[in-house]
Amino acid sequence: MAIPLVDLKAQYQDIRTEIDAAIDAVVAETAFVRGKYVDAFERAFAQVIGAKHCISCGSGTDALFISLRMLGIGPGHEVITTANSWIATSETISLTGATPVFADVETEHYCLDPAAVAAKIGPRTRAILPVHLFGQPAQMDELTQLAREHDLLLVEDCAQAHLASFQGTTVGLFGAAGTFSFYPSKNLGAYGDAGAIVTDDDDLAMRVRMFANHGARPGDKLDHQFEGMCSRMDGLQAAVLAAKLPHLRAWTSARRVAAARYGEMLASIPDVTVPAVRPDAEHVYHVYCIRTPHRDRVQQALRERDISTAIHYPTPLPLLTAYERLGYAPKDFPVAMHHAQTVISLPIYPEITSVQQRQVVDAIVAGLRKA
Numbered sequence: 001m002a003i004p005l006v007d008l009k010a011q012y013q014d015i016r017t018e019i020d021a022a023i024d025a026v027v028a029e030t031a032f033v034r035g036k037y038v039d040a041f042e043r044a045f046a047q048v049i050g051a052k053h054c055i056s057c058g059s060g061t062d063a064l065f066i067s068l069r070m071l072g073i074g075p076g077h078e079v080i081t082t083a084n085s086w087i088a089t090s091e092t093i094s095l096t097g098a099t100p101v102f103a104d105v106e107t108e109h110y111c112l113d114p115a116a117v118a119a120k121i122g123p124r125t126r127a128i129l130p131v132h133l134f135g136q137p138a139q140m141d142e143l144t145q146l147a148r149e150h151d152l153l154l155v156e157d158c159a160q161a162h163l164a165s166f167q168g169t170t171v172g173l174f175g176a177a178g179t180f181s182f183y184p185s186k187n188l189g190a191y192g193d194a195g196a197i198v199t200d201d202d203d204l205a206m207r208v209r210m211f212a213n214h215g216a217r218p219g220d221k222l223d224h225q226f227e228g229m230c231s232r233m234d235g236l237q238a239a240v241l242a243a244k245l246p247h248l249r250a251w252t253s254a255r256r257v258a259a260a261r262y263g264e265m266l267a268s269i270p271d272v273t274v275p276a277v278r279p280d281a282e283h284v285y286h287v288y289c290i291r292t293p294h295r296d297r298v299q300q301a302l303r304e305r306d307i308s309t310a311i312h313y314p315t316p317l318p319l320l321t322a323y324e325r326l327g328y329a330p331k332d333f334p335v336a337m338h339h340a341q342t343v344i345s346l347p348i349y350p351e352i353t354s355v356q357q358r359q360v361v362d363a364i365v366a367g368l369r370k371a
């Protein structure tokens with residue numbers, strides 16, 4: 001039997017009646033864009049995260065763009081972010097008119113390296129944008145400290161880290177705003193594109209809410225205070241997310257159990273480095289990423305056994321064609337380059353069984369043997 005990277009069908013089978021009822025209700029009430037289901041989900045998600053406000057929007061990418069833009073980031077500014085992430089993290093910086101400045105990552109924890117950030121702070125720096133990559137919180141202690149010392153904004157990309165926490169604080173609450181994606185395969189996934197911003201700042205919350213809905217005050221159909229954009233969550237996504245939200249803690253625990261099982265199964269295998277959890281952090285394992293110098297061979301062996309894997313990510317962001325204009329070279333990011341060549345992400349989802357995981361590990365061992 002094939003083993004997928006993520007098994008959304010298994011999840012649907014488990015909660016089918018709840019999901020179908022949620023979708024039926026939205027359709028029966030034609031509550032298609034915003035409306036009561038969206039309001040209810042925003043309240044529930046804010047509560048789960050522990051934020052004062054949750055403002056939903058069209059995607060995790062929009063959540064980043066809208067947050068940065070409404071925090072006043074624009075032309076002439078620089079935002080320091082990680083060399084290893086999905087392009088949404090950095091393209092939204094450029095979309096505001098600001099320039100992304102990339103810093104290298106930590107060897108074992110894969111997130112933005114605070115020392116590398118410190119070296120890149122300059123007169124144009126306005127913000128630091130860490131990503132809680134793979135579900136592991138970034139080093140928020142030192143990053144918060146740096147932001148404070150240099151009077152910089154802090155915006156967290158939490159797209160992969162729903163419910164992750166560092167020193168007891170849920171990610172999304174450290175800076176001015178935290179942004180979430182509910183892309184279907186994320187730890188909390190909609191049935192289409194969706195995203196949200198969390199913040200404790202009343203004023204920012206209102207500006208973000210208005211910008212995402214054409215600059216109109218909530219309920220004001222007569223006037224627009226400024227030009228914004230159209231980035232709204234639809235009722236179907238909100239109802240699906242609200243039906244799934246009560247399961248998120250249990251699913252997160254199941255991911256941790258699966259990660260611990262992989263850890264045990266892989267512990268004695270030479271040439272494999274399993275993920276290290278930062279002290280005082282709760283990792284939520286959106287991605288289970290290992291490193292091996294024989295990555296391509298291992299991936300091939302898994303493919304031959306119908307086991308899906310992924311590379312997060314094959315090219316560090318600053319070395320993508322999209323950033324040629326910034327003139328970075330591989331030697332600028334030794335850690336991110338090393339990761340790009342050695343990482344491989346294994347199947348992980350709450351429903352994965354120990355039998356499936358054993359098959360994955362056996363295939364890894366077979367791949368390593370083919371030296």
Ligand SMILES: *Cc1c(COP(=O)(O)O)cnc(C)c1O
Pocket residue numbers: 059060061062085086088089131157159160180181182183193194195
């Ligand atoms: C998924 C993801 C995003 C973007 O989210 P979308 O909802 O797909 O727009 C942003 N940053 C990271 C790190 C992601 O993994």
